[in-house]
Amino acid sequence: MSLQEINARIANAETAAGRPAGSVKLIAVSKVQPNERVRDVLDQGHRCFGENRVQEAAGKWPGFNAQYSDIDLHLIGPLQTNKARQAMELFSTIHSVDRPKLAKTLARLAQEVGTCPDLFIQVNTGEEEQKAGILPDDADTFIAECRALDLPIHGLMCIPPVDEEPSLHFALLAKIAGRNGLQGLSMGMSGDFEKAIALGATHVRVGSAIFGERVKPEG
Numbered sequence: 001m002s003l004q005e006i007n008a009r010i011a012n013a014e015t016a017a018g019r020p021a022g023s024v025k026l027i028a029v030s031k032v033q034p035n036e037r038v039r040d041v042l043d044q045g046h047r048c049f050g051e052n053r054v055q056e057a058a059g060k061w062p063g064f065n066a067q068y069s070d071i072d073l074h075l076i077g078p079l080q081t082n083k084a085r086q087a088m089e090l091f092s093t094i095h096s097v098d099r100p101k102l103a104k105t106l107a108r109l110a111q112e113v114g115t116c117p118d119l120f121i122q123v124n125t126g127e128e129e130q131k132a133g134i135l136p137d138d139a140d141t142f143i144a145e146c147r148a149l150d151l152p153i154h155g156l157m158c159i160p161p162v163d164e165e166p167s168l169h170f171a172l173l174a175k176i177a178g179r180n181g182l183q184g185l186s187m188g189m190s191g192d193f194e195k196a197i198a199l200g201a202t203h204v205r206v207g208s209a210i211f212g213e214r215v216k217p218e219g
């Protein structure tokens with residue numbers, strides 16, 4: 001599917017939900033995609049991209065940054081504390097703040113560097129063993145903890161379980177954000193971004209629908 005088609009579907013979903021045009025940001029998820037596919041999307045004028053691994057992003061994006069201006073890079077995958085400094089240099093936004101230790105590290109580095117990326121707290125809405133994210137019952141406390149650390153918490157992020165109706169998870173995320181006064185909702189991927197927009201997504205993370213199937217396993 002072309003970038004243009006995805007943008008049109010986002011615009012339709014915004015209208016259908018009675019939301020202003022342009023209220024949803026499209027993060028083109030370029031992880032493990034070959035450079036020529038990424039370049040093709042850059043050449044169409046798109047500038048907002050998502051990567052799930054710091055190492056991969058560090059190898060791929062400095063080259064593109066030298067050739068294209070205003071690239072806006074988002075980290076959407078788990079972050080190890082020993083890569084936090086590098087992540088803060090590479091990314092405008094980190095969607096995967098998921099534990100107190102990481103929050104404390106980011107806060108310390110933010111003090112030291114004087115700036116901090118926009119942050120989203122990842123919530124494990126499906127309470128899945130293998131998935132990162134704070135549990136829904138612990139979210140309010142963790143949000144307060146991050147705020148006490150002066151972290152710029154912009155919103156919440158979730159990845160629903162593959163075998164469940166995603167709308168239930170999007171609604172839960174929106175509810176937690178609402179009662180905590182958070183505006184940002186990072187939710188919705190290739191298969192369900194329209195449902196996410198209907199439930200208030202401000203950031204959708206779309207990979208394969210733009211770039212085609214990922215050619216390498218995610219490792």
Ligand SMILES: *Cc1c(COP(=O)(O)O)cnc(C)c1O
Pocket residue numbers: 029031052076077159189190191205206207208209
């Ligand atoms: C890979 C990935 C996506 C994009 O998935 P698609 O189904 O290809 O759109 C979105 N969010 C996260 C966190 C991902 O890791």
